[in-house]
Amino acid sequence: MDQLGKLREEIDDLDERILELLNRRAKVAMEIGHLKKVLRKPFYVPSRERAIFERLRSINPGPFPSDAIDTVFREIISASLSLEYPMKVVYLGPKATFTHVAALQKFGKLAQLAACKSISSVFDEVASGRALYGVVPIENSNEGAVTHTLDMFLESDLKIIEEHYLEISHDLLVNDGELGDVRRIYSHPQALDQCRRWIEDHLPHAQQVVVTSTARAAQIVADEPNSAAIASRHAANLYKLRVLESNIQDNHENYTRFLVIGRDLLEPTGHDRTSILFGFKDRPGVLGEMLEPFKNRSLNLMKIESRPIKKKAWEYVFFLDIEGHVEDGPIKEAIKELDSFATLLKVLGSFRRAR
Numbered sequence: 001m002d003q004l005g006k007l008r009e010e011i012d013d014l015d016e017r018i019l020e021l022l023n024r025r026a027k028v029a030m031e032i033g034h035l036k037k038v039l040r041k042p043f044y045v046p047s048r049e050r051a052i053f054e055r056l057r058s059i060n061p062g063p064f065p066s067d068a069i070d071t072v073f074r075e076i077i078s079a080s081l082s083l084e085y086p087m088k089v090v091y092l093g094p095k096a097t098f099t100h101v102a103a104l105q106k107f108g109k110l111a112q113l114a115a116c117k118s119i120s121s122v123f124d125e126v127a128s129g130r131a132l133y134g135v136v137p138i139e140n141s142n143e144g145a146v147t148h149t150l151d152m153f154l155e156s157d158l159k160i161i162e163e164h165y166l167e168i169s170h171d172l173l174v175n176d177g178e179l180g181d182v183r184r185i186y187s188h189p190q191a192l193d194q195c196r197r198w199i200e201d202h203l204p205h206a207q208q209v210v211v212t213s214t215a216r217a218a219q220i221v222a223d224e225p226n227s228a229a230i231a232s233r234h235a236a237n238l239y240k241l242r243v244l245e246s247n248i249q250d251n252h253e254n255y256t257r258f259l260v261i262g263r264d265l266l267e268p269t270g271h272d273r274t275s276i277l278f279g280f281k282d283r284p285g286v287l288g289e290m291l292e293p294f295k296n297r298s299l300n301l302m303k304i305e306s307r308p309i310k311k312k313a314w315e316y317v318f319f320l321d322i323e324g325h326v327e328d329g330p331i332k333e334a335i336k337e338l339d340s341f342a343t344l345l346k347v348l349g350s351f352r353r354a355r
């Protein structure tokens with residue numbers, strides 16, 4: 001046998017050993033799945049998955065690229081999870097939205113991913129138990145909060161179980177033609193805002209049409225001449241569109257934070273973030289007083305956001321993110337103190353910080 005043939009035989013032999021190990025791993029994961037059912041513990045444990053990725057990266061001797069570890073093990077873990085429990089995950093669709101990309105990165109290709117038409121239907125599907133988890137956007141580093149998601153937490157009892165950051169890069173997609181042929185630009189309002197200056201400089205006369213998602217824009221443009229969509233490369237591939245211009249967002253530091261929502265309360269990981277919402281009766285100085293329980297315990301507040309309560313004009317709720325887990329002594333005490341004078345208080349979840 002020539003040298004190439006011998007090396008290929010060696011690869012076949014190694015692949016068989018990898019396959020055998022994958023099956024042994026799958027059997028252990030199934031055993032863990034049975035145990036979790038008995039102990040009534042959540043099947044999906046993002047902090048454990050993160051620890052696996054981090055450990056393998058740190059011990060990888062190479063030359064297998066460390067960047068490929070996340071991709072390969074994402075699918076191995078996703079396959080194990082599908083054996084533990086056939087897990088349905090819903091996301092804000094249609095296919096090829098940035099939320100879909102986030103869901104794929106979190107759950108892998110083997111999870112049963114299903115698109116929902118709106119953020120509220122993602123919440124409904126999870127609350128009703130038809131899906132185990134949901135993925136929704138919560139804020140963009142340039143445009144701020146996704147207010148529809150914040151508002152849903154007022155009505156819903158679902159918990160945040162994970163956060164995920166995605167770098168957002170917008171492309172201008174067309175079916176055919178050149179920049180001079182574009183009369184209409186379709187996209188989600190946030191995407192149009194994020195590319196405002198680029199549009200003014202390059203397509204000042206094009207009509208801007210707001211649609212429900214960047215993926216929906218790509219879907220429309222696939223059938224409409226003289227139009228362009230601002231969407232992801234992922235959408236270009238799915239709807240077979242041509243990328244006319246890439247990276248057209250005005251600020252190249254453009255990230256969106258997504259949340260995985262579910263029904264589980266997660267255990268502390270030592271690197272957590274807690275989200276709460278609270279309301280109070282308006283009077284001078286009250287907001288400062290509401291934050292004092294945190295200040296007095298030197299707790300780090302990571303973010304505060306207010307939203308109007310729709311039921312009553314000019315009344316607000318505040319969304320607060322605190323560094324730490326709700327089971328940590330000082331946070332538990334601060335929340336208890338806040339609860340004694342708040343008119344409304346809800347813990348939205350404690351989850352491992354992604355950064």
Ligand SMILES: C=C(O[C@@H]1C=C(C(=O)O)C=C[C@H]1O)C(=O)O
Nearest residue numbers: 029032043044045048049077080
């Ligand atoms: C096997 C487990 O369940 C799931 C699958 C994992 C895996 O395949 O390694 C890791 C975490 C969980 O999301 C576990 O909890 O350890």
